[in-house]
Amino acid sequence: DIQMTQSPSSLSASVGDRVTITCRASQGIANYITWFQQKPGEAPKSLIYAASILYSGVPSRFSGSGSGTDFTLTISSLQPEDIATYYCQQYRTYPFTFGPGTKVDIK
Amino acid sequence: EVQLVESGGGLFQPGGSLRLSCAASGFTFSDHYMDWVRQTPGKGLEWVARIRNKANGYTTEYAASVKGRFTISREESKSSLYLQMNSLKTEDTAVYYCTRSPVNIGPSDFWGQGTLVSVSS
Numbered sequence: 001d002i003q004m005t006q007s008p009s010s011l012s013a014s015v016g017d018r019v020t021i022t023c024r025a026s027q028g029i030a031n032y033i034t035w036f037q038q039k040p041g042e043a044p045k046s047l048i049y050a051a052s053i054l055y056s057g058v059p060s061r062f063s064g065s066g067s068g069t070d071f072t073l074t075i076s077s078l079q080p081e082d083i084a085t086y087y088c089q090q091y092r093t094y095p096f097t098f099g100p101g102t103k104v105d106i107k
Numbered sequence: 108e109v110q111l112v113e114s115g116g117g118l119f120q121p122g123g124s125l126r127l128s129c130a131a132s133g134f135t136f137s138d139h140y141m142d143w144v145r146q147t148p149g150k151g152l153e154w155v156a157r158i159r160n161k162a163n164g165y166t167t168e169y170a171a172s173v174k175g176r177f178t179i180s181r182e183e184s185k186s187s188l189y190l191q192m193n194s195l196k197t198e199d200t201a202v203y204y205c206t207r208s209p210v211n212i213g214p215s216d217f218w219g220q221g222t223l224v225s226v227s228s
Contacts, residue, residue, distance in 0.1 A: 034214040043204060043218040044152075055216055087152060091214040095170045096154040 002026050002090050006099035012107040019075040021102045023088035028068045032092035035064055035073045038101075039084045047086075048073065080106060109133040111205045111219030118225045123195050129188040129205030129219060136186040137161060140208040142215055143179060143190050145201035145224075155179075155203070156190065160210060173199075195226045 003026035013019050023033065031051035036044040046055050048064040051071055061076045075082055083106060088099040115127040127143070140163075143155040156179040157168045167179055178191040188205055202223050206215035 032213070043220050045218070046214070046216045049212055049214050049216070089152070089154075089214065094157075094168045096157075096214075098152040098154070100151050 001095055002029060002093055002097050004088055004090055004097050004099040006086075006088060006102050008102060009100065010103040010105070012105050013078050014107045015078055015080060017078045019078050019082075019104060021073045021086055021088075021104075023066075023071045023073070023099050025069045025071075025090055029090045029092035031067050032090055033064075033066070033071050034089050034091060035062075036087045036089065037082075037084045038087065044087065075104075078104070078106070109207075109217050111207065111217060113203065113205050113219045113222040116203065116222030116224045118227065119195055120228055121195055121197055121226055123226075124191070124193045125195070125224070127190040127192065127203055127205075127222060127224070131186040131188065131205075131207065134207065136181075137183055138210060140210060141179075141181055141188045142206045142208055143188075144204045144206055144215070144218075145199075146204065146221070147201045150201075153201070157208070158188070163210070192224070197226050200224060200226045 005024045007022050033051050035048040038044040047058050052064045063074045065072050085101045085103045087101045110132045112130045140159050142157045146152050158179045159166045176194045180189045202221040204221045205219040207217050208215050
């Protein structure tokens with residue numbers, strides 16, 4: 001199975017800060033990565049697919065990049081409503097696998 | 108409005124069986140693959156199973172941890188997804204999410220609210 005790792009596991013940042021989360025795959029997955037946001041007590045919400053394409057309705061302050069094994073999710077200007085845990089998932093090969101998550105809160 | 112509503116969760120004994128259901132609405136069910144994903148505090152998110160649409164032969168994929176015990180199925184006339192869970196183990200305890208995946212994109216783009224399955228004696 002492809003292992004997905006994320007760093008950091010948690011971070012605290014101020015409103016307006018630029019936040020970057022990294023996801024690494026144990027083997028090359030081209031651009032077959034998606035990012036989810038999960039707020040406490042809620043279901044995950046899909047943000048990005050194919051490494052960099054935003055789903056409809058996702059704020060433009062979110063962006064994704066990367067290819068192969070290294071990927072990033074960036075929030076250009078952190079907002080209070082962005083407090084959540086963020087997960088990456090590869091869908092290049094079955095079984096699809098998730099990263100362990102990065103918890104983001106406000107400093 | 109897109110909706111995925113899971114049901115069928117509860118408390119079950121090891122070795123037992125249950126069937127989860129997911130009622131879909133607000134989109135063209137037949138244009139989507141459907142997946143089950145589960146989440147536990149300890150193991151995080153785990154993809155469980157996928158079923159493709161009619162155009163792709165209703166073929167299925169399973170995680171190794173559930174293969175041979177769980178069966179994913181769908182009923183187009185009811186826009187419903189199912190997960191038959193047999194030979195339950197305590198490690199199957201999790202919140203189970205139903206998700207949809209547009210055929211032309213690949214990954215899940217919408218998740219239901221989830222249903223909690225607890226397996227304990």
